[in-house]
Amino acid sequence: MTINITIDNKKVTAPEGCTILQAANIAGADIPTLCHDQRVKALGVCRLCVVEVEGARNLVASCGAPATEGMEITTNSKRVRASRKVILELLLSDIGDGSAKSLSGSAMEKLLKEYGVTKSGFPRTRQKIKIDRRGPLYTHDYDKCVLCRMCITTCETRIGRYVTGLTGKGNATGLATFGQAPLTETECEFCGACIDACPTGALIENWRLKSPDWDRQAKSICTYCGTGCGIIANVNNGKITGVEGDPTHPVSLGDLCVKGRFAFDFVHHPDRLKTPMIRKRKGGKLVKATWDEALDFVAKRLNEIKKKSGPDSIAGVSSSRCSNEDNYVMSRFMRSVIGTNNIDNCARVCHAPSVTGLAAAFGSGAATNSLEEIEGAEVIFLIGSNPQDAHPIISLKIKKAVNNGASLIIADPRKIWLSKYSTIHLPLKPGSNVALINAMLNVIIEEGLTDGQFISARTENFKAVKKMAAGYPPAKVSRMIGVSAKDIRMAARLYASSKKSMILYGLGITEHTSGTNNVKALANLVMATGNVGRPNSGINPLRGQNNVQGACDMGALPNVFAGYQSVADESVVTKFEERYGAKLSRSVGLKTTEYYDAIENGDLKALVIMAMDPASTDPNLNRVHAALKKLDLLVVMEIFNTRTAKMADVVFPAASFAEKEGTFTNAERRVQLFRKIIDPIKGVRPDWRIVLDLANAMGAPMPFSSPEEIWEEIARMTPQFKGIDYRRLESGHGICWPCPDKTHKGTPVMYKVNFPNGLGKFNVIGDVPPKERPDRKYPFTLVTGRRLEHYNDGSMTRRSRGLMKIRPHETVDINRDDAKMKRIKQGDRVKVISRRAEVVVKAKITNSSLPGRLFMSFHFDDALTNTLTSEGRDELSGTPEYKVTAVRLEKIK
Numbered sequence: 001m002t003i004n005i006t007i008d009n010k011k012v013t014a015p016e017g018c019t020i021l022q023a024a025n026i027a028g029a030d031i032p033t034l035c036h037d038q039r040v041k042a043l044g045v046c047r048l049c050v051v052e053v054e055g056a057r058n059l060v061a062s063c064g065a066p067a068t069e070g071m072e073i074t075t076n077s078k079r080v081r082a083s084r085k086v087i088l089e090l091l092l093s094d095i096g097d098g099s100a101k102s103l104s105g106s107a108m109e110k111l112l113k114e115y116g117v118t119k120s121g122f123p124r125t126r127q128k129i130k131i132d133r134r135g136p137l138y139t140h141d142y143d144k145c146v147l148c149r150m151c152i153t154t155c156e157t158r159i160g161r162y163v164t165g166l167t168g169k170g171n172a173t174g175l176a177t178f179g180q181a182p183l184t185e186t187e188c189e190f191c192g193a194c195i196d197a198c199p200t201g202a203l204i205e206n207w208r209l210k211s212p213d214w215d216r217q218a219k220s221i222c223t224y225c226g227t228g229c230g231i232i233a234n235v236n237n238g239k240i241t242g243v244e245g246d247p248t249h250p251v252s253l254g255d256l257c258v259k260g261r262f263a264f265d266f267v268h269h270p271d272r273l274k275t276p277m278i279r280k281r282k283g284g285k286l287v288k289a290t291w292d293e294a295l296d297f298v299a300k301r302l303n304e305i306k307k308k309s310g311p312d313s314i315a316g317v318s319s320s321r322c323s324n325e326d327n328y329v330m331s332r333f334m335r336s337v338i339g340t341n342n343i344d345n346c347a348r349v350c351h352a353p354s355v356t357g358l359a360a361a362f363g364s365g366a367a368t369n370s371l372e373e374i375e376g377a378e379v380i381f382l383i384g385s386n387p388q389d390a391h392p393i394i395s396l397k398i399k400k401a402v403n404n405g406a407s408l409i410i411a412d413p414r415k416i417w418l419s420k421y422s423t424i425h426l427p428l429k430p431g432s433n434v435a436l437i438n439a440m441l442n443v444i445i446e447e448g449l450t451d452g453q454f455i456s457a458r459t460e461n462f463k464a465v466k467k468m469a470a471g472y473p474p475a476k477v478s479r480m481i482g483v484s485a486k487d488i489r490m491a492a493r494l495y496a497s498s499k500k501s502m503i504l505y506g507l508g509i510t511e512h513t514s515g516t517n518n519v520k521a522l523a524n525l526v527m528a529t530g531n532v533g534r535p536n537s538g539i540n541p542l543r544g545q546n547n548v549q550g551a552c553d554m555g556a557l558p559n560v561f562a563g564y565q566s567v568a569d570e571s572v573v574t575k576f577e578e579r580y581g582a583k584l585s586r587s588v589g590l591k592t593t594e595y596y597d598a599i600e601n602g603d604l605k606a607l608v609i610m611a612m613d614p615a616s617t618d619p620n621l622n623r624v625h626a627a628l629k630k631l632d633l634l635v636v637m638e639i640f641n642t643r644t645a646k647m648a649d650v651v652f653p654a655a656s657f658a659e660k661e662g663t664f665t666n667a668e669r670r671v672q673l674f675r676k677i678i679d680p681i682k683g684v685r686p687d688w689r690i691v692l693d694l695a696n697a698m699g700a701p702m703p704f705s706s707p708e709e710i711w712e713e714i715a716r717m718t719p720q721f722k723g724i725d726y727r728r729l730e731s732g733h734g735i736c737w738p739c740p741d742k743t744h745k746g747t748p749v750m751y752k753v754n755f756p757n758g759l760g761k762f763n764v765i766g767d768v769p770p771k772e773r774p775d776r777k778y779p780f781t782l783v784t785g786r787r788l789e790h791y792n793d794g795s796m797t798r799r800s801r802g803l804m805k806i807r808p809h810e811t812v813d814i815n816r817d818d819a820k821m822k823r824i825k826q827g828d829r830v831k832v833i834s835r836r837a838e839v840v841v842k843a844k845i846t847n848s849s850l851p852g853r854l855f856m857s858f859h860f861d862d863a864l865t866n867t868l869t870s871e872g873r874d875e876l877s878g879t880p881e882y883k884v885t886a887v888r889l890e891k892i893k
Helices: 020-027 078-093 107-114 150-159 193-197 206-210 258-262 291-309 324-338 352-362 371-376 392-403 417-421 433-446 452-458 462-469 474-481 485-496 515-528 548-553 570-580 592-600 621-630 643-647 687-697 707-717 726-730 801-806 816-821
Strands: 002-007 010-015 050-053 072-074 138-140 164-167 174-177 203-205 216-221 230-236 239-245 314-318 343-345 379-383 407-411 424-426 501-505 538-541 606-610 633-638 650-653 662-665 670-674 780-785 811-814 829-834 838-845 853-857 885-891
Touching (some): 002 020, 020 050, 138 206, 193 203, 206 239, 216 670, 239 258, 258 801, 291 606, 314 324, 314 592, 324 343, 324 548, 324 570, 324 662, 324 707, 343 548, 371 501, 407 485, 424 485, 433 462, 433 474, 433 485, 548 662, 570 707, 670 726
Parallel strands (some): 314 343, 314 606, 379 501
Antiparallel strands (some): 002 010, 050 072, 216 230, 230 239, 662 670, 780 885, 829 885
């Protein structure tokens, strides 16, 4: 339904129920506000949005007043402007010395200029308030606060945190944290949303105080997870001085997490590698070298090893932190220059089961729906993921969906922060995902909640899966997984109740010995209810690193070329041979988790690693370290001297994302172009260039001179990307593949008509137990994952001064009852001991860890959590079981 109104003598059609301000926006009328954000409920505090309404005695605040049929509105009359000017003077009277100069750069300063207000004529009525500089990332200058409450409302309603509030009465009213505590002692997550909401600069980033000016701004993509948020970098004298959210970006809409907004300082950190280094003999030191010396050294050694031991004695590791172009060139180098399919990427230790499992069910191993559709889902099943820490902007979308009326089912061994928003929380035992999902399928089938039409028309093998599910009644499964049969039934009914039910999952699904089976089980659930091929539904893996999806898409896998074209398909291999001008292997290569077996057996002699730190992030690190030392040649391309780089024979200094260009592909398959923000620091080269230079040194040059030329070959060789080029990406915010031609707009929703193989396949899958279980000697189960403030091996975020003030070291999260039993107090130093190693950390006593379960991350170099973790692997994908490690706790006295 619509209404017809007149705004500034212009006829306007607007939606029924909208406010005058919303109608004015439709009409293009500019009404000023200080306390309005369309993402939160209108506050109506500042009154700057007043307008004249025909027949109304007083001016009307447009942000809260509904527009009605036939209404005649004037937005910028003399009366309106005079009122706004008085309001601005009143607000200014209690700020600083009552002049506009203290509000430089703020939204209010712009309005003061527009309305000709330079100084207030009203007396100050409020006491001057001291500046609070205790925050590690931003400063509170409450003397500039106009009590609009935007920071409070934004934090509470959008972010879901309760950090600040109004304090005092009358003229003594002010803003403060609860108990006047420093921000680090509140539940603030330092996302900076309050800064964006503040119209006066009362809340301001510390970097902006130091570097308020910039000579230009550059848009790019955040590199701290697979969400793919848009950022705007402020650049001054060739250096990044600050980062803001891009409000036009469709994924993030201006929002950023603490890492995306504040952890940019690693780019200019003095620890950056700036020159190649060579270890000329085993046991010797890494010494500086020229680029030519390092390239010639590596080329000579690789050629010698290839000649003596064959191409399969060499392997490569590509990177989910690098661009699509970097990954494609690395994949091509290993296949056409070295002659092996021993190429893999760090998806192997995280989301390889997503590729394997989803491909087995649907014919393609990627997310089915776009991220913006989360907000419109009616039921969200979040399993094995803690997006509040790992994907904060996706967490915002989940919160918004719940605020819109969606039901949230959470299945997680921990009581994650989003549990407070959930309709039901299923605290299953670590490693029992298949049993839970099969039990939910059992209920859906037994109670007739399946979509029979979808099953018969678009799938196969349902009868076999129906028989399998019969063996998982909730009463039986309840005893296996520690979740009541009642809750299992409730979750199943809730999920099956809507055609807008969406599954979101993370590494709590994939990093298990049953990883691929877990994904297949979820796919069964999706197909049984017909929740695929339609908006606001589907199954969506939340990718950990910024280009996990892209690294796999580019063929940095041992069994496929770019676009998941099989190395065992003769027609595919022939096509790539003709393009590459080289003989290619038809044998599937090794997975990264198989590299260590091959090194120990003497079959693998050399390893070339691009931007990955397996000496910190792979499981059972003592074994990893021993294997890497045994190699004849270890080559690493990195931006910092990581633990792996320190073990290398040759290290090449690489450019950061800010110093190069290319494309990333986020979790929703959105290919996004990022341009160079600043010139590279002296001595570094982009990864694609390093690989090309190495190919040249080996006598096998590749025909590329820019990332765009590399992308052109990707699009030519890969059906999913044929319609994508830099020109199209430059003009928008990315394209979701598949995009088969230049007129195609991309595919936010997959499988609307059919699956790549015709029919979706139900897979019969049984319960695969974890490799190790707790016992009397090791009674606790350790689950590993991320912390909000850090990323992967921590080599970038640990070099952010502000983030290290918030979380300077690793802890082990312990349930209160377990801590009491072990006589452990908050902050005590404890040993976490597994069957492989021990790590010393401080204890964090929390209700988020349930009894018998511990949690640690792997971000800190001085607490190598992955020395503890198990080498249990998923048989199909090879992904390690990071989520189940049996340990014991010992308090250090």
